Amino acid sequence: MPLIAQPLPLPGGALLARLHGINAEHGYLPEEALRGAADELQVPLSQVYSAASFYSAFSFEPRGRHTIHACQGTACYIRGGDKLLEKLEATLGVKAGETTADRLCTLETVYCVGSCSMAPVIRVDGDTYGRLKASHLPRILKKCRPIEEQEV
Numbered sequence: 829m830p831l832i833a834q835p836l837p838l839p840g841g842a843l844l845a846r847l848h849g850i851n852a853e854h855g856y857l858p859e860e861a862l863r864g865a866a867d868e869l870q871v872p873l874s875q876v877y878s879a880a881s882f883y884s885a886f887s888f889e890p891r892g893r894h895t896i897h898a899c900q901g902t903a904c905y906i907r908g909g910d911k912l913l914e915k916l917e918a919t920l921g922v923k924a925g926e927t928t929a930d931r932l933c934t935l936e937t938v939y940c941v942g943s944c945s946m947a948p949v950i951r952v953d954g955d956t957y958g959r960l961k962a963s964h965l966p967r968i969l970k971k972c973r974p975i976e977e978q979e980v
């Protein structure tokens with residue numbers, strides 16, 4: 829028997845299910861929703877944050893509708909991945925790790941997506957684009973523009 833009382837484990841991954849629900853509803857994990865989940869599930873807020881921060885699928889900041897991953901792994905970097913990232917940052921007006929003001933795009937870096945033979949690589953909403961040059965980016969970024977602008 830432990831000397832310090834421990835909270836009982838939640839049944840069947842209730843906390844993760846609740847976090848997924850919040851993430852699906854808001855696109856990220858707002859603090860007030862996490863506090864609500866802690867109250868609802870009767871667990872310490874620290875336990876909610878511990879679980880939420882463990883999984884990269886969750887974010888504490890609002891995210892864009894589209895996610896762009898610019899690979900900066902070795903194969904991509906030596907083939908110009910750094911230049912592609914610079915071009916993406918300049919085009920979108922954000923730095924890696926940030927979301928555009930219109931919340932259309934979140935730009936992130938990754939370190940290898942397993943497509944080194946196609947380096948340099950970016951991924952947009954899970955679709956991989958390889959052997960890229962900066963001149964290819966405007967066509968790829970079309971899907972990140974508002975729908976009414978995509979038709980033009």
Ligand code: FES
Binds near residue numbers: 899905940
């Ligand atoms: S280093 Fe970019 S896909 Fe492997």
